[in-house]
Amino acid sequence: MKYFVNTADRQVFAFEDDVEIVEREGVYSFTTADGVPLDSLPTMLVPCDPPPPYEPPPMDxxxxxxxxxxxxxxxxxxxxxxxxxxxxxxxxxxxxxxxxxxxxxxxxxxxxxxxxxxxxxxx
Structure with a gap:
């Protein structure tokens, strides 16, 4: 799994390992294993660490x-x-x-x- 964050809103995107990721001049493009481009993604994605696992807040x-x-x-x-x-x-x-x-x-x-x-x- 590869993780990218949108620098505009801090939303994290996770990509399976079979998604091809190409970087050109700081801009990343994403293509499925079948060669289909993932065009609807934000343009300001940069690699990041995986987010921490979700832990629900303590219950009152x-x-x-x-x-x-x-x-x-x-x-x-x-x-x-x-x-x-x-x-x-x-x-x-x-x-x-x-x-x-x-x-x-x-x-x-x-x-x-x-x-x-x-x-x-x-x-």
Whole structure:
């Protein structure tokens, strides 16, 4: 992967290694492996380092609880049909119950609310 930044707006562009990049007098041109020029790109692109990986901002308690409540509501909807579970569905119902308990305990986690280990929903 090769990275270029637009000097006008600092937008970063990533190009696969099979894109041919030619520099002439400080201006770069880009061509696909099939020879098709990538003409719609900004003209002020210069090579740059890869951008750092995206890290979402830490969550505040209000947002975390709202997300938890939305996940609990979804779990409740999914559990509804399982309340009349057949013996084969009892395992699924138990997994959804354990998931709801884990969701209700997120506020007890050491990193709450900035760092939450969200439980995985059953499939």
């Amino acid at each position: 308690a209000t947002t975390a609880v709202a997300q938890r409540d939305a996940l609990l509501a979804d779990a409740t909807l999914r559990m509804g049909p399982l309340l009349d579970a057949t013996p084969a569905e009892v395992v699924s119902l138990k997994a959804w119950r354990q998931y709801r308990v884990a969701l209700n305990r997120i506020e007890q986690q050491a990193g709450f609310p900035a760092s939450i280990d969200w439980p995985k929903a059953p499939v």
